[in-house]
Structure formats: structure tokens, C-alpha cells
Amino acid sequence: MRRKVSMNYDFKTIETKWQSYWEGRKLYKTEKDFAKQKYYILEMFPYPSGKLHMGHVRNYSIGDVVARFKRMKGYNVLHPMGWDAFGLPAENAAIKHNIPPAKWTMDNIKNMKKQLKQLGISYDWDREFATCNPDYYKWTQWLFLQLYKNGLAYKKKAPVNWCPSCATVLANEQVINGACERCDTSVEKKELSQWFFKITDYAERLLNDLEKLPGWPEKVKIMQKNWIGRSEGAEIVFKAEKTGDDIRVFTTRQDTVFGVTFMVLAPEHPLVMKLVKATDREKEIKDFVEEMKNKSELDRTSEDVEKIGKFTGQYAINPLNGDRIPILVGNYVLMEYGTGAVMGVPAHDQRDFEFAKKYNLPIKIVIQPVDRNKWYTLEDMEEAYTEKGILVNSGIFNGLTSEEALDKIAEHLEKNGIGRKTVTYRLRDWLISRQRYWGCPIPIIYCNECGAVAVPEEDLPVILPFDVEFNPRGVSPLLESEEFRKTTCPKCGREATRETDTMDTFICSSWYFLRFTSPFTTEEPFKKEDVDYWMNVDQYIGGVEHAILHLMYARFFTKVLYDQKLVSVEEPFENLLTQGMVLKDGAKMSKSKGNVVSPEDIVEKYGADTARMFILFASPPEKDLEWSDQGVEGAYRFLKRVWRLVNECRNTVKRGEENEGTELKGEDRKIKRLIHATIKKVADDIEQRFNFNTAISAIMELVNGLNTYVNTEANPAVVKEGIENLVLLLSPFVPHITEEMWQLLGKKGSVHEQKWPEYDPEALKRDEVTIVIQINGKVRDKMVVDVDVDEETLKAEALGRPKVKKYTEGKEIIKTITVPKKLINIVVK
RNA sequence: GCCGAAGUGGCGGAACUGGCAGACGCGCCGGACUCAAAAUCCGGUGGGCCUUAAAACCCGUGUGGGUUCGACUCCCACCUUCGGCACCA
CATH class of the missing domain: 3.10.20.590 (Ubiquitin-like (UB roll))
Known part of the structure; x- marks a missing residue:
């Protein structure tokens, strides 16, 4: 049975040959066929940094297996690729190498596209686009205008996060531990007038609809839930004794309101300076407020910063019991959360407790444990009692449980016009303007007469000019371009100026998955019929680092577009896979650590199929993957073994003997069972579990089995069945070598156009x-x-x-x- | 501090529904081929005990307890590592 055939596995020739065959035949072009069942598989498109890294290779290899598998299963598959092409690195590189950002970006795209093709990823390249192309960003601007017209885009002056190194403002989501997400520089507060998207209007839906996403990892949903940070509570209005001003506080524990012994305002609170005006405390408080304003985010909010309170000399009146309580200004109260003012209940909040001890403020117990024996007194109180319990010292509410009191007190507040039930979110509005050049211009014109005016839709796109000096100086480089800036007001025709800030690049990536459904339509952002057929994305794959940022913004956009009846889905991504990182020596690959393995080198030395095989085999996709040169060798050896096996059996397969009705026995029967068990397992592992590592190990077992079997007096029909199925099962993982082997077996057409094999339940039966x-x-x-x-x-x-x-x-x-x-x-x- | 995930041979990992722990691969050891080496092929490989060898036996999935005929898997407590959030009122 076995015959010596000397044919080397020449991966270079094989891979180039089939890549050009696929390209020439447009094998992966998605046809418009709405009758067929669709499958939209998408990997997060990359920023064109210049070269692919191993993380990309992993991401796109995973997606490619699924895409190829689903095609063989008969689905109409959409598997597109494009470029998240606006962004800071282009400007930084341009400054460093004196190349225009557009050219730098386009060169990078060209190179990365070449690399993706060398990996044999089955994209429909006819749908490729880059977000920096006016054909695309015209519609990004159009979408901005839709938000603007619906009151979801607004400009306001606010203290915002400023990264001095990137010379631009940042969204809250882009500040990690008080530092810039991109460059790790400590972020400063600046009072600037900026554009925001009103994502907070969607907080409740973004939170609730997480339940509609059973196909998302629990981890990501929890991260989003925490980020949105919903708290139920009440707003209570205290009166400033002297000025009569209302001071609203937010609390989740209105059951403790009778225990309030002080109040703390954020330094930025508008009432602070009014309260101390013309009093002996004015200077002290003013200095303190100034000091706080100048502190960086990190210095203000990190945990080990001491809590400081300054007495304003003023008092407020508790509307429920008339208690007169001192008003303080404190560094730990944030203007951005709640109302910027908090009530201090030292007996029942640990932070208030410590604060009261430090400043000798009174403590008043208003909640006691349900068990009377455990009641405590001020004397034996060493920390706050933060549990719920029974109300005491609370007037008409005495004896109620905390749970009852939460409702009753809220009702009481509402009835008496001194507060109401309310919900507060941690989520803030999305700050979208950036003082940088390489981004999508915000389509707004400022007119002295008419104010901020939307650029009329027929005037879009507002083209980003190329002849701009873009060194970062903290103001938008577009300010320098007179030609860009000067325009006329669309309303009154008078001289006017354009908005010169550009948009956060996360906006560009918040709708690209919709554009892929009809990428070149010129009359609208996407065609309704196409977007209705293709959406949702059935499977989205990318790194977990986007758990909040991109994934929440994209959900927000989809919901806005749903409300505008532009799309008919409320959630963009049905199933989400967050793949793990690629590590080397236990650490993330990085230039500074010098542990980078370049995909180019691996493809050059072993070929794309080996690279894919190793990456898919080494670890399940959601886990981190430790790079191993020896593991790559192993994958290469395996492919060589398959190559030899198939070559040795090719003539047997070509002769094409069929088993004529005779029942198989012994080894023949056993190997047939193995073949069909493998068909079943590989499909299950790809489809249900995304466990490519176990799918591959099953194929390896099949290869081992077949290898032994063909050395015996093997039944030619069984050999044929085994070899053919082996090539089919391997084809989603290693598309080039399987294509070559398919041809060697005398088959017509591409292996990738074959049907996925069905297992025979009869063959699985055992005696x-x-x-x-x-x-x-x-x-x-x-x-x-x-x-x-x-x-x-x-x-x-x-x-x-x-x-x-x-x-x-x-x-x-x-x-x-x-x-x-x-x-x-x-x-x- | 809070939330989440994970701890299995020398290493990456497998065990899908509570039912043979360690599939598959790497590494290592032995053998074949070779003048020799590489490549390739064949065989072995959790630890202990015993030993000339084998059989047999014992231990073993982070630690300690529990449920069960039976636990990597379920429950309780703890330890470690990683990730997220972190004065959020």
C-alpha cells in the first residue's frame, strides 16, 4: 500500500500559487444572494501601524477558520477587512519621518494588506475601505449630524481630561488610572469647550440590553455593567441657612438621612464661593479650591490621597428633622458624579465615619441591627455600621426596616417637594473632540450671527486638507489652515469659520461593520436592504482591551441608528469572542522587552500554514498563548507528515475504488470509525466550542491512525475515504497545503468550495x-x-x-x- | 477593598453531562537508518514503592474540609496568580 514518493513540502511555491489562484478567481467574494442563509463574521479591523503583529495573526486566523468552515457548511459568508485609519500614530510618525500622515497611512495599509494575503485569510477584498477616505468619512460626518439634529451631540464648557503628551483631550474611557490610555502620561484637568455625545441618555438601555447578549463573555458584560455603574437612590434638597440656596445631594441610603451630621461639597461646586463670599473663610476656601483645580486626576483620585475637608463657616438645614449641619468643601467629592454634594452620615458610612473622627464631627446612630441584642452605642462603635437594619432616632420612620424606609422616605421627599427618587450613573457623556489633525473633521460652522450651524448634508464631506502644518501645539492644526477654516454661514451667507477639532477615532469604528454590508454606496451610509440582510454580526472577534471602549461605543451607535430607523437591530454583535494575548517568555510581546516574534519571519521560514497551525493549536482562543519556537517546529513537522501521507496514498485515492456493499471488519472497521468520529468532533469543536486546539489534536490522531493503517493490508476504499476527509477537515486551518493536496488527489476545483463532510452514524456504532x-x-x-x-x-x-x-x-x-x-x-x- | 477568571506532568494543554486524570503536541530517554551528524521513522515517558525484570500495590488535578458508590468537575473556607474597577456618595 505504502509507496515511497519523494516530494518535498515546498510551502513557498504552494502558498504563492494558491494565493494568486484565489485572487484570480475571486474565490472569497461575497455574492448578493438574500435567499441563502447568511453568516457575518468579523474581526476587529486594525489600525494600520505598518506591520502585522502576532496578535493580529491570531485574531485573523481564528476568524478565518470560522469563515471557511461556514462557507463549507453552505452559508453565504460575509468576511470583510478594512482599516481604522485615522489616529495619532500617523501624525507622530509623520513628524518623526517627515512624511504626510496620509501617505504614511496608505503605505502601511498596502504593506499590511500584502501580509494578510500572505497569511491566506479569506477576505472579500472587494469590500475593503479605510476610514480616512472621504467616501467613508463623509458618512461619519453625516452620522454626526444625525446625532446633532437629535440633540445627542452638544458642545459644552467643562473640566476635561487633557493629555499633555498627546496634546489633546480624552474621553473618560481613555483615561486609565488617571493616565492616558495611549501613552501613559498623567492626565490633567482643563476647562475647555468641547463636543460631547450624549451616551448617558442610553445608559439604561446599554445596561439592560446586556441581557440580550448571551453570546458575549460574562467578563465583558460585567465590565460594561460596572462602567455604566447604575445606582438607585434619592436626591434630597438641603437649604443653605444663610443664603437660602438649595443644595441637592444624591444618596443611595436615604434611610439614613436622620443621621446626617455634616455635608461636603466638591471644590468645583458652583455654590462654594457664593457661600463664603465676604466671610472670614473666603480666602482659605478660595485657596483650597484653586489648589484642587490644579491637581491632576491622579493626585485627586488615587486612594492613598488623604481626605481633606475645609469648613465653610456655613450651615445647612436637614429638611427632614431640621438639624443644622456644617457645610464643608472636600477633595474627595467629585463634581462629575451625582450632584457634586454629599451628605455625611458617619454612623453608617465608613468613609464619613473616618472623616467625622478626623474633624471631630458628631456621630448620630439612626440604624440598628434587627437583633436587639446586638444594638450598639456610640461608645462601643469602632467603625460605621453599614448594614441595613431598623430605623431609630428617625421621627415618624422609627421602627421601619431600611428596605421599607428607602421607599417611604423617598415618597415623603417627593410629597413635600424636598427631593425625589432618582438613578445616577457612573457613565459620563462621551467627549469626542480632539485637537489633532489626522481625524474626521467635525461638520460644524460657527457664525457670529447664527452661532453653531450644521454643515448642510449636501455639502458633505468636509474635506480634511492635506497642506497643513500638524505639529501638536495643543490647538487643532486645522486652525492654521485659513483655507479650511474660512467659510460662509450656510444659514445667512455671512463670513464664518469651521470647527477645527476632529473626531475621536472611536467614532469611525463605531459603525464600520454597517458599512461593510454595502461599502461603496454613495447616496447613504449603507443600503437598508443590505444592512437588514447582513446584520447582526454573527461572530465578532477581537482583543479584550476593547471590552468597554469600542464595544460600548459601537453598541451606542447601533441603538441611536435603530431609533432613527436606519437599522433594524438594537445590538450589533450577536456573539463575541475575546481572544487572549500572544506572550513570549510570559510577557506581552513588546519592543522594549525585546521579545517580539515577527510574523514575517515565521511565514518566511515555515510558511503561513505552519504559523496558523501553531497559533490555533497551542491554546484555546480565549486564553493567552505562550509563543514557543519548538511548538512551531512541531506544527511544521505535522504538516510534513500529512504531506507525506497524502502523497503516498494519492494513487490509491485516484484509483477511486469503492467498497461494494461488503461489511468492514477488524482494523478496517476501526479506522472507518475513527474517520467519522473525527469528522464529528472537528465540526463540534469549531462550531460549538471554538476549541480549535482540540479539533486539531483530533485531526492529529486521525493522521496517526491513518499512518499506521496504510502500512497494513489496508482496504483501498477506506484509505480513500480517510485521506479525502483528512484534507477536507484540515482545509479551514491550513488553506494552502490542503488546496495543493486536493489537486494531488486528482480533484477538480478548490477544496474550499467543497461541502463539509457529514459523519455516518452507522460507522460510529460499536459491537x-x-x-x-x-x-x-x-x-x-x-x-x-x-x-x-x-x-x-x-x-x-x-x-x-x-x-x-x-x-x-x-x-x-x-x-x-x-x-x-x-x-x-x-x-x- | 470590591468584582471576575484561573491554578492539572519538565512545558503548552486535554478530560464536553459527576464515571479509566494526563488525549494531542513539545521536551526528554532508548532504538533503527548513517562512516558520523542532521532530518526521518519505531518505541518509552506523572510520582513513589519494589526491583535483575515484571506483575502487584500506594500517592497524585493550589491547600484544608464536606457531599457522593464515585469529585479535576458540585458545596464551604483559605492560599496564589492574572485581569477589571477603585474615595461613585
């Missing part, structure tokens, strides 16, 4: 099974029996075995447990 015999739960023996042996016979046979007798002799058999086709457990005493 005999191995039963494990346990005594008291320990494996003591094994025996082979007929599949359909009944329980009594099985038990009798097991008890008759010498090894079993050894353990049961002179002992009482209490019971036996049998698991059909698997095991029998004999319990003895």
Missing part, C-alpha cells in the same frame, strides 16, 4: 465496549463486553473475574452501580 470495573470507586479491572449486554450479565461477569474476586472475597457486597457502556462500581464492606 463491543470496554467496561471499567471499580471496587469502592477505585479502578481494579477492565473487560470487553457486547454493547447491548444487560445489567445482570454484566454484573455476573464482573464478579466472576479473578481480580474482582480478590477484593470481594469474604466481604459483603452492599450494592453495585452500573453506567451503561462505561463502568460498573461494586461497593463492598
Whole structure:
């Protein structure tokens, strides 16, 4: 059966050959066929940094397996690729190398596209676009205008996060531990007039609809939930004693309101300076407020910063019990959250407790444990009692449980016009303007007469000019371009100026998945019929670093567009896979650590198929993957082994003998079972679990089995069945070598256009099974029996075995447990 | 501090529904081929005990307990690592 064939696995020739074949035949072009069942698979498109890294290779290899598999399963598959092409690195590189950002970006795209093709990823390249192209950003601007017209885009002056290194403002989501997400520089606060998207209007839906996403990792949903940070509580209006001003506080524990002994305002709170005006505290408070304003985010909010409070000399009146309480200004109260003012209940909040001890403020107990024996007094109180309990010292509310009081007090507040039930979110509005050049211009014109005016839709796109000096100076480089800036007001025709800030690039990536459904339509952002057919994305794949940023913004956009009836889905991504990182020596690959493995080198040395095979085999996709040169060697060896096996069997396969009705026996039967068990397992592993590592290991077992089998007096029909299926099963993982082997087997057409094989349930059937015999739960023996042996016979046979007798002799058999086709457990005493 | 995920051979990992722990691969050891080496192929490989060898036996999935005929899998407590959030009122 086995014949020596000397044919080397020449991956270079094979890979180039088939890549150009695919390109020439447009094998992966998605046809418009709405009758077919669709499958939209998408990997997060990359920023064109210049070269692919291993993380990209992993991301796109995973997606490609699924895309190829689904095609073979008969789906109409959309698998597109494009470029998230606006962004800071282009400007930084341009400054460094003196190349225009546009050119730098386009060169990078060209190179990365070449690399993706070399990896053999099956994209429909006819749908490719870059977000920096006016054909695309015209519609980004158009979408901005839709938000603007619906009151979801607004400009306001506010203290914002400023990254001095990037010379631009940042959204809250882009500040990590008080530092810039991109460059790790400590972020400063600046009072600037900026554009925002009103994502907070969607907070409730963004939160609730997480429940509609069973196909998302729990981890990501929890991160978004925490980020949105919904708290239910009440707003309570205290009156400033002297000025009569209302001071609204937000609390989640209105049941403790009778225990309020002080109040703390954020330094930025508008009432602070009014309260101390013309008092002896004015200077002290003013200095303190100034000091706080100048502190960086990090210095203000990190945990080890001491809590400081300054007494304003003023008092407020508790509307529920008339208590007169001191008003303080404190560094730890944030203007951006709630109302910027908090009530201090030291007996029932640990932070207030410590604060009260430090400044000698009174403590008043208003909640006691349900169990009267555990009641405490001020004397034995060493920390705040933060649990819920029974109300005391609370007037008409005494004796209620906290739960009852939360509602009752809220009702009372509402009835008396001194507060109301309310919900507060941690989520803030999305700051979208950037003082940088390489981004999508905001389509707004400022007119002295008419104010901010939207650029009329027919005037879009507002083109980003190329002849701009773009060194970052903290103001938009577009300010310098007179030609860009000067325009006329669309309303009154008078001289006017354009907005010179550009948009956060996360806006560009918040709708690109919609554009892929009809990428070149010129009359609208996407065609309704196409977007309705293709959306949602059935499977989205990308790094977990976008758990909040991109994934929440994209959900927000989709919901806005849904409300505008532009799309008919409320969520963009049905299933999400967050792939793990690629590590080397236990750490993320990075230039500074010098542990970078370049995909180019690996493809050059072993070929794309080996690179893909290793990456998919080494670890399940959601886990981190430790790079191993020896592992790559192993993947390469495996492919060579397959190559040799297929070559040695090609003539047997070509002869094409079929098994004419004779029933298979012995080894023939066994190998046939292995073939069909593998077909089943590989499909299950790809489809249901995304466990490519176990799918591949099953194929390896098939190869091992076939290798042994073809050395025996193998049945040619079984060999044929085995080899053909082997090539088909491998084709989503290693598309080039399987294409070549398919041809070697004398097949016509591309292996990637074949149907995914069906397993034959008959072949999986067994006549005999191995039963494990346990005594008291320990494996003591094994025996082979007929599949359909009944329980009594099985038990009798097991008890008759010498090894079993050894353990049961002179002992009482209490019971036996049998698991059909698997095991029998004999319990003895 | 809070939330989440994970701890299995020398290493990456497998065990899908509570039923043979360690599939598959790497590494290592032995053998074949070779003048020799590489490549390739064949065989072995959790630890202990015993040993000339084998059989047999014992231990073993982070630690300690529990449920169960039976636990990597379920429950309780703890330890470690990683990730997210972190004065959020």
C-alpha cells in the first residue's frame, strides 16, 4: 500500500500559487444572494501601524477558520477587512519621518494588506475601505449630524481630561488610572469647550440590553455593567441657612438621612464661593479650591490621597428633622458624579465615619441591627455600621426596616417637594473632540450671527486638507489652515469659520461593520436592504482591551441608528469572542522587552500554514498563548507528515475504488470509525466550542491512525475515504497545503468550495465496549463486553473475574452501580 | 477593598453531562537508518514503592474540609496568580 514518493513540502511555491489562484478567481467574494442563509463574521479591523503583529495573526486566523468552515457548511459568508485609519500614530510618525500622515497611512495599509494575503485569510477584498477616505468619512460626518439634529451631540464648557503628551483631550474611557490610555502620561484637568455625545441618555438601555447578549463573555458584560455603574437612590434638597440656596445631594441610603451630621461639597461646586463670599473663610476656601483645580486626576483620585475637608463657616438645614449641619468643601467629592454634594452620615458610612473622627464631627446612630441584642452605642462603635437594619432616632420612620424606609422616605421627599427618587450613573457623556489633525473633521460652522450651524448634508464631506502644518501645539492644526477654516454661514451667507477639532477615532469604528454590508454606496451610509440582510454580526472577534471602549461605543451607535430607523437591530454583535494575548517568555510581546516574534519571519521560514497551525493549536482562543519556537517546529513537522501521507496514498485515492456493499471488519472497521468520529468532533469543536486546539489534536490522531493503517493490508476504499476527509477537515486551518493536496488527489476545483463532510452514524456504532470495573470507586479491572449486554450479565461477569474476586472475597457486597457502556462500581464492606 | 477568571506532568494543554486524570503536541530517554551528524521513522515517558525484570500495590488535578458508590468537575473556607474597577456618595 505504502509507496515511497519523494516530494518535498515546498510551502513557498504552494502558498504563492494558491494565493494568486484565489485572487484570480475571486474565490472569497461575497455574492448578493438574500435567499441563502447568511453568516457575518468579523474581526476587529486594525489600525494600520505598518506591520502585522502576532496578535493580529491570531485574531485573523481564528476568524478565518470560522469563515471557511461556514462557507463549507453552505452559508453565504460575509468576511470583510478594512482599516481604522485615522489616529495619532500617523501624525507622530509623520513628524518623526517627515512624511504626510496620509501617505504614511496608505503605505502601511498596502504593506499590511500584502501580509494578510500572505497569511491566506479569506477576505472579500472587494469590500475593503479605510476610514480616512472621504467616501467613508463623509458618512461619519453625516452620522454626526444625525446625532446633532437629535440633540445627542452638544458642545459644552467643562473640566476635561487633557493629555499633555498627546496634546489633546480624552474621553473618560481613555483615561486609565488617571493616565492616558495611549501613552501613559498623567492626565490633567482643563476647562475647555468641547463636543460631547450624549451616551448617558442610553445608559439604561446599554445596561439592560446586556441581557440580550448571551453570546458575549460574562467578563465583558460585567465590565460594561460596572462602567455604566447604575445606582438607585434619592436626591434630597438641603437649604443653605444663610443664603437660602438649595443644595441637592444624591444618596443611595436615604434611610439614613436622620443621621446626617455634616455635608461636603466638591471644590468645583458652583455654590462654594457664593457661600463664603465676604466671610472670614473666603480666602482659605478660595485657596483650597484653586489648589484642587490644579491637581491632576491622579493626585485627586488615587486612594492613598488623604481626605481633606475645609469648613465653610456655613450651615445647612436637614429638611427632614431640621438639624443644622456644617457645610464643608472636600477633595474627595467629585463634581462629575451625582450632584457634586454629599451628605455625611458617619454612623453608617465608613468613609464619613473616618472623616467625622478626623474633624471631630458628631456621630448620630439612626440604624440598628434587627437583633436587639446586638444594638450598639456610640461608645462601643469602632467603625460605621453599614448594614441595613431598623430605623431609630428617625421621627415618624422609627421602627421601619431600611428596605421599607428607602421607599417611604423617598415618597415623603417627593410629597413635600424636598427631593425625589432618582438613578445616577457612573457613565459620563462621551467627549469626542480632539485637537489633532489626522481625524474626521467635525461638520460644524460657527457664525457670529447664527452661532453653531450644521454643515448642510449636501455639502458633505468636509474635506480634511492635506497642506497643513500638524505639529501638536495643543490647538487643532486645522486652525492654521485659513483655507479650511474660512467659510460662509450656510444659514445667512455671512463670513464664518469651521470647527477645527476632529473626531475621536472611536467614532469611525463605531459603525464600520454597517458599512461593510454595502461599502461603496454613495447616496447613504449603507443600503437598508443590505444592512437588514447582513446584520447582526454573527461572530465578532477581537482583543479584550476593547471590552468597554469600542464595544460600548459601537453598541451606542447601533441603538441611536435603530431609533432613527436606519437599522433594524438594537445590538450589533450577536456573539463575541475575546481572544487572549500572544506572550513570549510570559510577557506581552513588546519592543522594549525585546521579545517580539515577527510574523514575517515565521511565514518566511515555515510558511503561513505552519504559523496558523501553531497559533490555533497551542491554546484555546480565549486564553493567552505562550509563543514557543519548538511548538512551531512541531506544527511544521505535522504538516510534513500529512504531506507525506497524502502523497503516498494519492494513487490509491485516484484509483477511486469503492467498497461494494461488503461489511468492514477488524482494523478496517476501526479506522472507518475513527474517520467519522473525527469528522464529528472537528465540526463540534469549531462550531460549538471554538476549541480549535482540540479539533486539531483530533485531526492529529486521525493522521496517526491513518499512518499506521496504510502500512497494513489496508482496504483501498477506506484509505480513500480517510485521506479525502483528512484534507477536507484540515482545509479551514491550513488553506494552502490542503488546496495543493486536493489537486494531488486528482480533484477538480478548490477544496474550499467543497461541502463539509457529514459523519455516518452507522460507522460510529460499536459491537463491543470496554467496561471499567471499580471496587469502592477505585479502578481494579477492565473487560470487553457486547454493547447491548444487560445489567445482570454484566454484573455476573464482573464478579466472576479473578481480580474482582480478590477484593470481594469474604466481604459483603452492599450494592453495585452500573453506567451503561462505561463502568460498573461494586461497593463492598 | 470590591468584582471576575484561573491554578492539572519538565512545558503548552486535554478530560464536553459527576464515571479509566494526563488525549494531542513539545521536551526528554532508548532504538533503527548513517562512516558520523542532521532530518526521518519505531518505541518509552506523572510520582513513589519494589526491583535483575515484571506483575502487584500506594500517592497524585493550589491547600484544608464536606457531599457522593464515585469529585479535576458540585458545596464551604483559605492560599496564589492574572485581569477589571477603585474615595461613585
